[in-house]
Amino acid sequence: MPSANGRDQGFRWRRADDDGGQPSLFSDEELFDRHVGIGEYRGLEFLHVNAKRIINPVPPQSRMGFRYTINAYRGCSHACSYCFARPTHDYLGLGIGEDFERKLVVKINAVEKLKAELRSPKWEGDLIAMGTNTDPYQRAEGKYHLTRGIVQALGDARNPFSILTKGTLILRDLDVLTAAAQRTDVRCAFSIGTLDEAVWRATEPGTPHPRRRVEAVRRLNVAGIPTGVLVAPIIPGWSDRVEQLEEVTEACLDAGATSVTPIALHLRPGVKEHFLAFVDRCNPDLGAGLRARYGGRAYLLRDDQKAVTAPVHEVLRRR
Ligand code: SF4
Numbered sequence: 465m466p467s468a469n470g471r472d473q474g475f476r477w478r479r480a481d482d483d484g485g486q487p488s489l490f491s492d493e494e495l496f497d498r499h500v501g502i503g504e505y506r507g508l509e510f511l512h513v514n515a516k517r518i519i520n521p522v523p524p525q526s527r528m529g530f531r532y533t534i535n536a537y538r539g540c541s542h543a544c545s546y547c548f549a550r551p552t553h554d555y556l557g558l559g560i561g562e563d564f565e566r567k568l569v570v571k572i573n574a575v576e577k578l579k580a581e582l583r584s585p586k587w588e589g590d591l592i593a594m595g596t597n598t599d600p601y602q603r604a605e606g607k608y609h610l611t612r613g614i615v616q617a618l619g620d621a622r623n624p625f626s627i628l629t630k631g632t633l634i635l636r637d638l639d640v641l642t643a644a645a646q647r648t649d650v651r652c653a654f655s656i657g658t659l660d661e662a663v664w665r666a667t668e669p670g671t672p673h674p675r676r677r678v679e680a681v682r683r684l685n686v687a688g689i690p691t692g693v694l695v696a697p698i699i700p701g702w703s704d705r706v707e708q709l710e711e712v713t714e715a716c717l718d719a720g721a722t723s724v725t726p727i728a729l730h731l732r733p734g735v736k737e738h739f740l741a742f743v744d745r746c747n748p749d750l751g752a753g754l755r756a757r758y759g760g761r762a763y764l765l766r767d768d769q770k771a772v773t774a775p776v777h778e779v780l781r782r783r
Contacts, residue, residue, distance in 0.1 A: 497572075505607060508541055508566050515571040518578045519592060530593040530626065534578065536610040538569035540598040542630055543670035545742045546697055549597045551734040560738055565670065568604050575613030582621040591624040591649070601631025603670070612637050619644025626651045628694070632672040632680045642687050652691040653723075654681050658703040659712045666746050667699065674712070682719035692723035698772050699729050700764065701753050709775035717783055726776035728769045732762045 494513045501508035520533050539553055543565040550560035558567055571577075581587055594600045600611040611627075615637055618625045625648070627634065634641075634652070644650050654677045658664060664674050671677075684691040693716040698704050709726070716724050731739055736758070744751045757764055764772065 501607075505603065508568060508603065510604065510607075511567060511569045512572045513569055514573045515577060517581065518571065518574050519581050519587070528593070528596070530596075531590050532592045533596045534574070534592055534594050534600075534614060535597045536571050536574040536600060536608075536614060537598045537602060537604055538571075539564050539567055541565055541568060541603045541670045542599050542668060544630075544668045545746075546667060546699070546729060546731070546735065546739045548730060548732055548735055550738060551732070552597060554734065560734060568602075570604060570608055571610070572608075574610045575617055578614055578617050579621075582617065582623060589621075589623055591626065592618065593626045593628070595626075595628030595653075599629050599631055600627060601629045601633040603633075605631065605633055606636075612640060615640045615644055619647050619650075622648045624649035626653070628653045628655065630655050630668070630671045630677060632676045635680055635683060638683070638687050638689075641684070641689050645689055650689055652684055652689055653694055654678075654691065655694045655696050656681075656712055656716060657696050657698060658708055659715060660703055660708050663699070663703045663708075667702075675715075678715045678719045681716060681721050685720040685722065690722045691720075692725065693721045694725050694727055695776050696725075696727035697729035698726055700757055700768070700772055701750050702747065704728075704772050704775075706775045710779055713776045713779040717779070724776065724780060726773035728764050728772045730762055731758055736762065 494516070495511060496514065497512040499510045499512070501510065518534055518536070520535070522528055522531050522533060538556070539558075540547065540549065547564070550564045553560050553564040553567075556569065558564070594611065594614070600614075605611050615625075615627075619640060625644075627650075629652070641650060641652075656674050656677050657668075659674050659678075664671070681691050681693060695709065695712055695716070698709065703709075713724055713726075740751060740754065743754060757768060763769065
């Protein structure tokens with residue numbers, strides 16, 4: 465039975481570092497329902513909230529290429545072991561491990577809230593980025609259709625937007641995406657870090673097969689939605705062999721990707737401990753090397769980053 469509020473579930477809602485750093489406040493009253501997934505959603509639990517706002521400003525100090533984001537969900541069933549967004553679940557009093565992958569916060573009022581915010585005279589029509597903190601086309605979207613409603617609302621308002629995803633469910637929305645693209649600037653990007661089957665299965669167990677993502681890149685571009693690829697994350701020692709990076713880069717270019725950008729693994733505090741513990745269980749030979757290369761940092765040293773991303777740049781130069 466769904467409960468009327470989250471208090472008896474032991475959730476504590478507080479100011480959270482959502483959407484790249486800006487705060488969002490959730491209170492007990494806003495968590496109004498929970499649903500246990502059945503059928504294809506078995507194993508997932510959906511926590512329904514009413515968000516106070518849906519367009520979130522990015523902190524001014526951010527070096528992101530956008531100023532506003534929308535994330536209709538928190539948590540992500542794509543379950544990538546390296547996911548940088550895991551700590552956002554900690555702010556909700558939930559765990560950054562399995563809870564992040566299975567207890568998904570659903571901003572039930574996202575579409576209606578967005579329409580109201582787009583109508584506000586204060587809104588100046590800036591580009592809005594989706595997929596910055598959780599995947600807008602994760603499995604929950606098959607049930608709730610919030611991203612679809614958001615795409616429609618943004619298209620109707622002629623408001624430019626971008627989508628970053630690993631979810632081939634985006635193809636369900638080709639109709640509304642192409643309609644939006646006729647009215648405003650729409651850009652998509654897929655994250656495809658590797659086509660290596662073993663690495664994919666181990667590190668991104670809830671995501672569509674990377675070759676299906678490559679096919680989605682092709683279909684979106686054919687439909688007139690400019691779609692690029694982030695070859696990300698490249699995991700040093702696991703998915704950074706030259707032949708691995710050549711394979712994924714060639715495939716994305718063959719699919720018509722409008723850009724191919726390599727990004728080495730980033731391990732922010734909290735995620736780093738989670739990911740290294742996962743590596744110790746899953747690929748123990750890798751742990752010592754990763755610890756040495758990252759040291760106390762979230763990033764590889766600059767020269768190491770250059771070396772790791774070089775094979776992708778080399779293919780781009782050749783083509
Ligand atoms: S798809 Fe993105 S948001 Fe979802 S778990 Fe993977 S990295 Fe995190």
